[in-house]
Amino acid sequence: xxTQAKVKKDKEIIAEYESQVKEIRNQLVExxxxxxxxxxxxxxxxxxxxxxFRRKAELQLEFSRGLDKLAERYSSKIRTxxxxxxxxxxxxxxxxxNCWYLVLDQTRRESRDHATLSDIYNNNVIVRLxxxxxxxxxxFKKSKDIGVQMHEELVKVTTELYTVMKTYxxxxxxxxxxxxxxxxxxxxxxxxxxxxxxxxxxxxRYGHDERPQRRSSVKKMEKMKEKRxxxxxxxxxxxxxxxxxxxxxxxxxxxxxxxYYIHDVSDMIDCCDMGYHASLTxxxxxxxxxxxSLETSRHExxxxxxxxxxxxxxxxxxxxxxxxxxxxFCPPTRFDYxxxxxxxxxxxxxxxxxxxxxLMRYQQLQTRLATLKIENEEVRKTLDATMQTLQDMLTVEDxxxxxxxxxxxxxxxxxxxxxxxxMSKINISKRRANQQETEGFYFTKYKEYLNGxxxxxxxxxxxxxxxxxxxxxxxxxxxxxxxxxxxxQWWLRVVSDTSxxxxxxxxxxxxxxxxxxxxxxxxxxxxxxxxxxxxxxxxMTSTLWPAY
Numbered sequence: 001x002x003t004q005a006k007v008k009k010d011k012e013i014i015a016e017y018e019s020q021v022k023e024i025r026n027q028l029v030e031x032x033x034x035x036x037x038x039x040x041x042x043x044x045x046x047x048x049x050x051x052x053f054r055r056k057a058e059l060q061l062e063f064s065r066g067l068d069k070l071a072e073r074y075s076s077k078i079r080t081x082x083x084x085x086x087x088x089x090x091x092x093x094x095x096x097x098n099c100w101y102l103v104l105d106q107t108r109r110e111s112r113d114h115a116t117l118s119d120i121y122n123n124n125v126i127v128r129l130x131x132x133x134x135x136x137x138x139x140f141k142k143s144k145d146i147g148v149q150m151h152e153e154l155v156k157v158t159t160e161l162y163t164v165m166k167t168y169x170x171x172x173x174x175x176x177x178x179x180x181x182x183x184x185x186x187x188x189x190x191x192x193x194x195x196x197x198x199x200x201x202x203x204x205r206y207g208h209d210e211r212p213q214r215r216s217s218v219k220k221m222e223k224m225k226e227k228r229x230x231x232x233x234x235x236x237x238x239x240x241x242x243x244x245x246x247x248x249x250x251x252x253x254x255x256x257x258x259x260y261y262i263h264d265v266s267d268m269i270d271c272c273d274m275g276y277h278a279s280l281t282x283x284x285x286x287x288x289x290x291x292x293s294l295e296t297s298r299h300e301x302x303x304x305x306x307x308x309x310x311x312x313x314x315x316x317x318x319x320x321x322x323x324x325x326x327x328x329f330c331p332p333t334r335f336d337y338x339x340x341x342x343x344x345x346x347x348x349x350x351x352x353x354x355x356x357x358x359l360m361r362y363q364q365l366q367t368r369l370a371t372l373k374i375e376n377e378e379v380r381k382t383l384d385a386t387m388q389t390l391q392d393m394l395t396v397e398d399x400x401x402x403x404x405x406x407x408x409x410x411x412x413x414x415x416x417x418x419x420x421x422x423m424s425k426i427n428i429s430k431r432r433a434n435q436q437e438t439e440g441f442y443f444t445k446y447k448e449y450l451n452g453x454x455x456x457x458x459x460x461x462x463x464x465x466x467x468x469x470x471x472x473x474x475x476x477x478x479x480x481x482x483x484x485x486x487x488x489q490w491w492l493r494v495v496s497d498t499s500x501x502x503x504x505x506x507x508x509x510x511x512x513x514x515x516x517x518x519x520x521x522x523x524x525x526x527x528x529x530x531x532x533x534x535x536x537x538x539x540m541t542s543t544l545w546p547a548y
Contacts, residue, residue: 010169013338017165021158023332024257028151030328031265032144035272038321039140042276046133050126053287057121064114071107078104113294116404120290124401128283131432135275138436142443143271146450150264153454157253161335164249168242172340175239178232185225237353244348244358247337248462254334255461256454261331264450269318271446274439277314278394284309285399293405348469355470362470365463369456376452383449386442393435 288306322329337346350358 009341013165013169013340017162017335017338020332020335021162024154024158027328027332028154030325032147034321034325034328035140035144035147035269039136039272042136043133046129046136049283050129050133053121053125053129057118057126060114060118060121064111064118067107067111067114071104071111075104113405117290117294120286120401120404125283125286125290127428128279128286132276132279132283135279139274139276139439140272142439143268146271146443146447147268149447150260150268150450150454154257154260157249157256157458161246161249161253164242164246165338168239168246169340171235171239171242172343175232175235176341178228178235182225182228182232185221185228189221189225240349240354243343243345244354247348248465250335250337251461251465252458255457258331258334259454259457261329265329266318266322267446267450269321270314271443273314273318274390275394277312277317278391281309281312282394282396282399286401289399289401290404293402348465350469358466359470362463362466365459365466369459369463372452372456372459376449376456379445379449379452383442383445386438386445390435390438390442393431393438 288309339346348358
């Protein structure tokens with residue numbers, strides 16, 4: 001019955017873990033689906049805007065041609081009239097005729113303005129929208145690649161967690177079995193010793209002596225007990241190490257999952273949104289500038305659109321998007337420690353014989369973390385500088401086309417907006433190439449920063465757990481009366497709390513800040529036990545020396 005209960009408990013633990021992992025994986029799939037739907041909706045929006053401005057450009061050009069034909073019709077009529085020949089000689093026109101001329105001039109000017117507006121729509125606004133659409137597709141693909149990498153990392157750590165959990169369960173089962181066999185051997189030994197004593201007493205009473213046979217049997221039982229006791233200690237040690245690895249991987253997995261849902265998801269959405277709002281803002285501001293320059297009387301209606309353009313917010317849209325899909329982007333519940341078969345130990349064990357191993361592991365993690373943080377900070381600075389460069393490229397104020405509506409006194413050809421310094425083909429190619437090159441560098445550095453930060457989070461979680469465990473172990477150890485031990489052991493105990501140290505080429509450098517002496521540096525090889533106490537006599541007398 002106990003075996004069935006144990007199997008059922010194992011299955012429940014595994015089923016609960018698999019259910020939690022399955023829920024996370026479903027979330028990851030749905031996240032990509034949400035981002036893909038967002039990209040499709042943006043592309044549809046950009047396509048609709050392009051069709052709208054293309055049709056509007058046709059209407060503006062048609063209207064421009066209609067105005068030009070209208071003005072030319074009456075201008076040619078005037079040129080063929082007698083009054084026109086007279087008025088060319090005498091410029092003192094009647095007020096009514098002068099107004100008539102001004103009306104025709106204004107009509108021709110409106111024709112040129114509408115032709116300019118049509119040219120801006122075709123060669124500026126629509127081109128910008130096409131570029132934004134290309135950017136949306138490109139950035140989504142790059143962000144998806146990074147997302148796939150992050151998802152693979154999450155799957156990897158959850159798989160590793162499953163493996164170490166199974167290993168822990170296996171070793172714990174073997175430890176329980178070995179403990180049972182040891183107890184059984186002890187009981188048999190007690191029974192055998194009792195029977196042997198009774199037989200010895202009876203033999204002595206009747207004068208017989210079979211002590212060699214009894215001693216041989218006792219020795220055999222003692223050997224069996226020692227063998228099972230050794231097996232029990234061996235399995236218990238394996239179980240302790242397996243439990244420690246499980247707890248460390250559990251902490252690292254929870255830290256990485258929390259980082260992904262709290263930071264990485266937001267950063268991935270930022271990558272998808274990179275330049276979208278800014279580019280669309282520039283496009284719509286181009287449209288606004290053209291419309292305001294064409295007709296100032298339409299300001300009242302266009303102010304509503306301008307307010308909407310001014311209110312475009314990257315963060316606000318991202319938060320709304322995440323709120324709409326809150327179930328997909330909310331962090332899952334933390335992985336809880338699952339004790340096996342009533343195991344009451346729920347912390348990393350720092351007792352002997354694993355204490356030395358954990359201490360070395362802690363020091364290695366501390367050194368590794370220091371190096372990684374410095375390297376990752378440099379990558380982050382490069383990443384911030386690159387992002388600032390991209391923002392400068394994407395937020396350049398080049399949407400003012402009011403100069404396209406400036407007219408001289410003499411007749412001039414329609415000024416093409418495509419001849420503008422920004423929209424010229426040379427500048428377009430150059431700026432696009434610079435933008436895409438900077439984007440490529442940014443994504444390369446972002447991948448490097450993401451990999452480094454993921455590694456730091458995992459190592460930091462293990463480091464903090466080991467630091468807490470070793471700190472508690474040392475407090476418990478220092479609370480008892482002990483001998484001082486070797487100098488090397490004392491420095492190892494002191495270094496984690498009271499000294500500043502670095503590791504370089506298998507040497508440990510300790511720097512102690514003493515109020516009497518400015519600084520004293522002790523260099524000691526890791527394998528060296530004996531220390532010349534004359535070289536550190538001043539350090540011994542400082543406040544760093546523990547009271548044993």
